[in-house]
Amino acid sequence: MNEHVIEIRDLHFSYEEQKVLDDVNFVVDRGQFLGLVGPNGSGKSTLVKCILGLLKPEQGEVRLFGEPVRYSRAGSRLGYVSQKANSFNLGFPATVKEVVASGLYGQLGLFRRMKQTDWDKVDQAIGKVGLTEYRDRNIGKLSGGQQQRAFIARALVADPELLILDEPTVGVDVKSTEQFYQLLTELHRHHGLTLLLVTHDIGVLSTYVDQVACLNKRLFFHGDPDEFAEREQEILTRAYGHDIQIVSHHHH
């Protein structure tokens, strides 16, 4: 079954007068790992919000698992890790286990109690991201990279088929970033997860992802990383304008 996990057709979106997405079209198939790049303000987060069903397209359509997004009730089939995970209230007294368990609330409903099988799922998700020895530690007492893995575990605990990550490595050091990409590769290759990663880090594209999309209002490229590498200069000049320097900057 070659189901399109994400299908974006003739998508247009504007905030008030400002057009942010202009006729965007692409699909992500089951098992693909798509890296979405584009300069600051190019509409990446807006596109993600349309995929999540948080913003309604002005025109066009987003389908998830074959159904229009507003009806799809993607629910637990989709996991999401936002940029804001990094600014989570870390003074909040919750352990890794509790943070990860909160990823099940959508399924459980707020008032149903966690059963042993639910705690088993929590432990499995914590194991997948390599945080077993930290499961009872307060989330505020982990490193930035470990916190980020805890948020991935929270997204994984409901066993999604699609994981969307928006700029997850902003403010995380190089070593943790490296480990983070290894974790994504593992989830992709060994667990068959479909991944959409929004990133500023063009350097990771050739190494980790198997599809690249380059957005700046319009889609300037969608295809495999080899083709992207061959045409990189041309694509980036068109999509980023002349200030190509911007691509190697991490903004904090």
Ligand SMILES: Nc1ncnc2c1ncn2[C@@H]1O[C@H](COP(=O)(O)OP(=O)(O)OP(=O)(O)O)[C@@H](O)[C@H]1O
């Ligand atoms: N809620 C909003 N209301 C009005 N304009 C907005 C809103 N959110 C974003 N914008 C504008 O829409 C454009 C696209 O923003 P978006 O956050 O989608 O870009 P992005 O590619 O994710 O940016 P970055 O890489 O800097 O995070 C920007 O010009 C931004 O200022």
